[in-house]
Amino acid sequence: MARRKGRPVDGVLLLHKPAGMTSNHALQRAKRLFFVEKAGHTGALDPLATGVLPLCFGEATKFSQFLLDADKGYRTCIRLGVTTDTCDADGEIIEQKSTAGITLAQVEAALKPLRGDILQVPPMYSALKLNGQPLYKMARQGVEVERAPRPVTIHKMDILAFRAGEAAEVELDILCTKGTYIRSIAVDLGEALGCGAHVKTLHRSQAGLFTESQCVTLEELEARFAAEQEAKGDDAGFAVLDSHLLSADAPVASLPAIELPANSAYYFRLGNPVMVSKVYRFGEQGAIVRVFCAETEQSPRVFLGLGSITGEGGVAPKRILANRSANEV
Structure with a gap:
């Protein structure tokens, strides 16, 4: 039986790094606690330093550079x-x-x-x-x-x-x-x-946009996970951990957002440019925007990734999220 590599979790954890710990040690400890497939930090802090250490899980790692580049x-x-x-x-x-x-x-x-x-x-x-x-x-x-x-x-x-x-x-x-x-x-x-x-x-x-007031410590996370796990089982433990995660688009939340209908979202996810009505109100040619599939009765609003405005009045894919089965449009 193949060993599980981790849960397919997408999001951003705002961790309060303690003094005396390397950023990579903090990342690996959080990765094990959340049992995620993929994780990365967004700019190391010296072991002596404390404070805001954003960690990106899953598909959110595709946007970690925006946090690396942030003030x-x-x-x-x-x-x-x-x-x-x-x-x-x-x-x-x-x-x-x-x-x-x-x-x-x-x-x-x-x-x-x-x-x-x-x-x-x-x-x-x-x-x-x-x-x-x-x-x-x-x-x-x-x-x-x-x-x-x-x-x-x-x-x-x-x-x-x-x-x-x-x-x-x-x-x-x-x-x-x-x-x-x-x-x-x-x-x-x-x-x-x-x-x-x-x-x-x-x-x-x-x-970037994140402040220390939004952060949580490893000790707080571990305590909440243990309490929920003991009371209700592993699924409840992971659910309380996941409640601390920001959405996968949190690192790029300052960018304009465009919503596509389901048929356009399908082709965008395949890597094709799609036409968008009055796209230039979101920026000039080459501007980067967040792209969502508009919410319907059958499916909630879904973040598809980043696109760039084209000269033809459309949006071309720039960084696309994996199409998780739970997030099907």
């Missing part, structure tokens, strides 16, 4: 005066200086050039690759290589708190584009102040 929000505490090899609290201290004379005004002045469109040098302890090898592996071997600055945008960086003294700390609220390293902000701030710095704590508060 992120962070709250961080930066310890001034202490430099570590990893640029965060998990690393070894390599230099320490007094911060007794540093003022809030000096911190604000040092942060000013770090806002807006900037060029940022990634830290050596990062997953970026050089010649196929992650930089963090080179760093662990004591090798440091030159890293080209990369353009990022810091939309917002507000000071939440400043604690002056020999062990000065600054707390920041940051909204930034993908690829921004908060550890690099700490390094740049420390260099500007002449004392060095590292990230003491890091919390992701937002990923």
Whole structure:
């Protein structure tokens, strides 16, 4: 008898990642709990970091890139005066200086050039690759290589708190584009102040449209699953887990939505462009839209995938969901 690989579950789980756990460990633990066929995360958090970690299950993984590309929000505490090899609290201290004379005004002045469109040098302890090898592996071997600055945008960086003294700390609220390293902000701030710095704590508060208030912990999920399973059986346990999932189109919820009649939806699912009345009200040629099959008495509204507006007044398939038997149009 063939071993089951998992349930065909499609959706997005907004997980609150705890400190001390890698993003992949959190993903694998959730995948086993939900017993899903396919799963992936949408942008790793450092083991030290906590907060919003969207996990995509099943067909939702086809849209994970939209979350990878989305803006992120962070709250961080930066310890001034202490430099570590990893640029965060998990690393070894390599230099320490007094911060007794540093003022809030000096911190604000040092942060000013770090806002807006900037060029940022990634830290050596990062997953970026050089010649196929992650930089963090080179760093662990004591090798440091030159890293080209990369353009990022810091939309917002507000000071939440400043604690002056020999062990000065600054707390920041940051909204930034993908690829921004908060550890690099700490390094740049420390260099500007002449004392060095590292990230003491890091919390992701937002990923695209998703916020921490929507998140659930692994412990909460495991407890609810166990309680329902014991009371009503496995199916009830999985049902309570699935109730925490957002729909498969959640990563692209900001895109316009087009509804097709059943006959057009059939051909769209086969990979064919279909005509849509007044399609240009949804955007110009090439614009990406969510495509649904319109709800009928026999079938509920079904998400078919993404399409792009054509020059002929139609929509061409761009990313189509598998036609699950439960979702037949």
